[in-house]
Amino acid sequence: MGMMRIVGLSGSPRHGNTEILVREALTAAAEAPVDVEAVYVSLAGRKIEPCVDCQVCATQARPCIKQDDWATTIDEVLNPIPDGLIIGSPVYFFGETALLRALFERCTSLLKGIWVEDFPTPPPDLSRTAAAAIAVGYHRHGGVEHTIGSLLHWLMVMGCACTGVDYIGGSAWQRVDGLDTVRSDPIGMRNARATGRRVAYLANLLHAGTAHVAEGVDDWVAYRNLEEPHAANPE
Ligand SMILES: Cc1cc2nc3c(=O)[nH]c(=O)nc-3n(C[C@H](O)[C@H](O)[C@H](O)COP(=O)(O)O)c2cc1C
Secondary structure (H helix, E strand, O other), X not given: OOOEEEEEEXXXXXXXXXXXXXXXXXXXXXXXXXXEEEEEEEOOOOOOOOOOOXXXXXXXXXXXXXXOOHHHHHHHHHOOOOOEXXXXXXXXXXXXXXXXXXXXXXXXXXXXXXXOOOOOOOOOOOOOOEEEEEEEEOOOOOOXXXXXXXXXXXXXXXOOEEOOOOOOOEEEEOOOOOOOOHHHOHHHHHHHHHHHHHHHHHHHHHHHHHOOOOOOHHHHHOHHHHHOOOOOOOO
16 A cells, blocks of 8 residues: 555635644544655645636646646645545635635636547546545634535535535634634534544545456546447336
8 A cells, every 4th residue: 555645725825723724634634544645735825816717728728827826736736646635714705715716716727628529638537536625714603614515516526535524524613803723622623633534534445446446447437438328228
């Protein structure tokens, strides 16, 4: 069994609560009784613009050409393809940060091979990447679960094998006055650790199972083959 690469990505523009939680999850993942390389990536200080639908990625078949920190950031996350991926975000108005959303949107340039015929590069294969989400907000009713759901939706669109834990992922609260850190929320910290463990566990399953995938299954599951008629009509 080789080393498992587990990436934790914080979508906060700060080195704050999300960082504490994602690092906590990575530490827990690294305690798994298998070799884990834990990689932390923060969006703090990075400049990432939203997608403007310029169509260059579709028509010229290339990753996003906008000149900012998207390319280096996504390279740190996806190259090489991680065995586990944990994404954390602060809740901003009931959803993830605009910065993280911008990173998500720009990844459309990586997925064009799904939709554009004869596209030269296939999308990244994240089918064996175990993924989960973490969010932190001021309130228990301030949008933490909604934000986790939004992060999970992106992970699903990217083709990851998503998992929840203790409901749908790592929910945490910061004190509403903003004065204390999430460390004073023991349940939130525990949820982050549980998320890290669950991702390491699922990553281990996928990693080990890869050796036993039947020949031809990769082709069988490919998007492009779906247009072909079934050999036999079940009716
Ligand atoms: C622009 C903005 C919007 C926010 N919106 C919400 C919200 O809708 N719900 C909530 O519970 N907390 C909200 N918060 C609070 C943050 O989610 C909270 O302070 C979080 O712990 C910050 O995470 P960080 O330390 O990783 O940056 C908001 C904070 C900011 C700056």
